[in-house]
Amino acid sequence: MQAQAGESRRRGAIWGMGALGILAIIGIGAAGAGTHAPREHEIRVTAGRYFFEPAVIRVQRGDTLMLRFAATDVVHGFYLEGHDLDVTIPPLSRQVEAKRAGATELVEEVVLVAERSGKFRYRCSKPCGAMHPFMVGELVVGPNHLFRASAASAIGLLLGGLAWVRLRSPEERPG
Amino acid sequence: MRKSILESLTAGAIAIALVAAVAVPLQVEASRRHSRARGISTIELTGVMGQGVWTDEAVTAGTSWRRNFRRATPVLRVGQTTRLRLASADVAHAFSAPDLGIDPIEVYPGKTVEILVTPREAGKFEYYCTTVCGEPHFGMRGFVEVAPSGAPDGSPPPQRPGANYWLTPEPAPGADGVARGAWLYRQQGCVTCHGDAGAGGVPNPNSMNATVPELADLGRRTFLFTAADADALLAVLASGQPLQGVSEAPAVPLFPVVKRQYLATRELVRDGRRSSRLDVEGPRPPLDMPAWGARLSTDEIDAILAYLLTLGRGNTATVATTPGPHSVEGDIP
């Protein structure tokens, strides 16, 4: 009788913890999903061997990015993951070749709306030397649900794991 | 007994396979090149950014560390078709030889481009790289020699200024703007097109002016007719206030005109300009004014302009005009 009550208490505690955990994840993820006025960002992207400057661009979802490009030494590329954009940047030139929707045109500025949130890396798409495959920058469009949810999960794993052990595991070492 | 026969056969087969693994690809490639060469004569050119050369030597994984590849001087024959195979060892290059009718061809690493050339007249025709490919880019030039008999005539090709310009040693940190400007003018490669001390005269085939503009008279074109005028303008620039915001400067005669001209010149250096074709049907001029704003700050551009505005007065710091420590054999001195 007592063992049964103890067992159901434990089970209840575990379900409660699980529910709390899921609520926490949803709650943290939902925070910051409120409306905010979209902003415009004029960004000058400079590419060199083997970096992009700015290395990290942080915007909010719905913001507009107006990108101008410059390369300091050799021909670089700007390929934005998850977006249909591949720019070839010749050095010492104001104009770049922007490839979008299958068409290539010579422009001085590329306008982009950050419609999806998350982390999108931009990579160099024109071989520029030894470290070319690792020439990378990051566009982080907030709110970053994936980061928040996975960070919450990491903490949840720690706390949940410790609680699980506290509630489930018998005190003494199993025979 | 059977076992040892099987053993020997296996060992033999493995040995043959290993030798073939190395020898067969080499042989296949050799015969490919041979059959290529048997028809039309072929010249392989590889762009190397570290030196700024198109070389006719083989650049392989095992030799790409070299810093002394020979600059190619391909020899062609009048009326004979030659195949040029262009490859890059590192970054994007371009090959342009307007006087031979070759418009710029982009050459990306990993993709070999082939063109066929049939020269109609003899002479020495300059080739260029027209895609900025690093610091030595502006020196990445050479000559194709076309001879009636197919043999070079032995005379040296024309000289171009600024050999190994990117190796010009930097002045000490405390050097003044004009000295820095003199160094930048050379080290960035301005010298290779605009000449030593802005003398100009470097040919730019099919461009409006036929040669790259001289800069020695930049002062005059900026309405600074005396050395004192130029010094006065430089003092205004050195004061720290952006020139756009300065409405008057009594020390500079015709200041509004000077200001407008100077700002226009600075903008031209910063934003560059594509050379217009003299003959619209003809080849693209190989030399454009690059948009230096992508690499140089406004201060650096001002330093170069300060150097140019004070040319010929002997008050610029001496800048090395001899080739740097990495002189290349067969280079254009």
Place this chain on the structure above:
Amino acid sequence: MNAPAPCATTRTVDLLARWPRFAWLLRRRWFPLVVAVPLLVLTATFVSAGLVGTPVGNRNGLVVFVWILWWFLLIAVLVPFAARSWCGVCPVPLLGDWLQRRRVLGVTFADPRQGKEGPGTQIGRNRYRGASRRWPRRLSNLWLQNLGFLLLATFSVVLLTSPLASALAVGGMVAAATGVALLYRQRTFCRFLCPVGGFLSLYSMSSTLALRARSSSVCGDCKEKSCLAGSEQGWGCPWLEYPSRMARNNACGLCLECVKTCPHGNMSLFVRPPFAERRLEGLDEAFKAFLMLALAIAYSVVYLGPWGGLKAAANVAEAVDWRAFGLYAGGLWALALGVVPGLYLAAAWLGRRLARTPQVPARAAALAGASTLVPFGLLVWIAFSVPLVLANGSYVLAAGSDPFGWGWNLFGTAAIPWTPVVPHWTPWFQAGLLLVGQGAGLRAGWLENRELYGGRRRALLGFAPTAVLLAATALLLLALYTG
């Protein structure tokens, strides 16, 4: 503890009993040689490509096939599901094996009862050429491999991007393995010197595949002990293990000699749940775990991160800036030998203090703490490798048709342009892998500490600092990958 024991447990599947055809294949002398020899032939071609092929790294077959294809298959497929099976087909030690054994396929059986004449050294019932010395006891651990891997890692940028450097490294490994095989016995190189083998040893503990004896009573009654001594059917274990007593994956190179020699067919392959082996047996293994985690973090920062200054500093062959490289190398060594081991050892020490159990040896507490990093480290490495293949996998198709970069087109794929494959899914994959790794690491660490400390409360206190540190490490990596 470690599973399976020589007695099959309930949570394993005996593969060879399930699939007799597979068992037949494993007993052939030509298996896995029939896989290893083509790999050797390919290696010869690729090394040649690394010497005379194109200098452009992403178009050179050696760089692309080794650092993108082989690396990803190794860490994400072979290790988790097939333990050290790469070692079973690795081409590097083949020449050494053949020179040692004076045989390619067969076995040199020499019955010791008939006197010990004949050239070479008698080990058990086999004869070997070469000096066949014993590797020194003090070096019979992972320490040399730790050092070797750290040295390679310091120059990893040069190695990964330069075909010449890769060719020299692969060629150097073959030369070293062959040289060691002529001086020392059997697979000494693989066991104690190979840098790749070092981390394969550690992470194979998490694998779902294990080669074990089926029944310990059969082994007990066995007179021949052919698994150790060899027989006409096969060589004694080249990995210097005693197969019938083998309870861990760490030193088993899946060469399958014991499967071939066992007169009772008592050696078999077992499939088991992942992360089954947890116990670290020496500080060398703990430091391997620390080292691999530190390098995974460092590589994630240098290769996947947006900080160009670090990449330039590490790129010493191109940039030739020795001062910056010295700073980078110093930072790397500090992280690998100082920060990561220091933090995890401190966490284990703190846990021991909190639990107030001075009777628990500090060394055992350290090993129990480091055990969290075996599953975690493996999954971090897989997470690191995902973008390499998603973003740059198309290079494999192009280089496959043109391994030398000479303009060939063997399979019609040479002109395929660089085509990343759903690269924006990378953070999702990485987050998932990291969380699985953290969960498995917590489980491993908890169970080890539970056994070590005895009581639940003491084990909780002993493990808590390490668990918190692990979560912090996971958060750091999540921020790098997804933040």
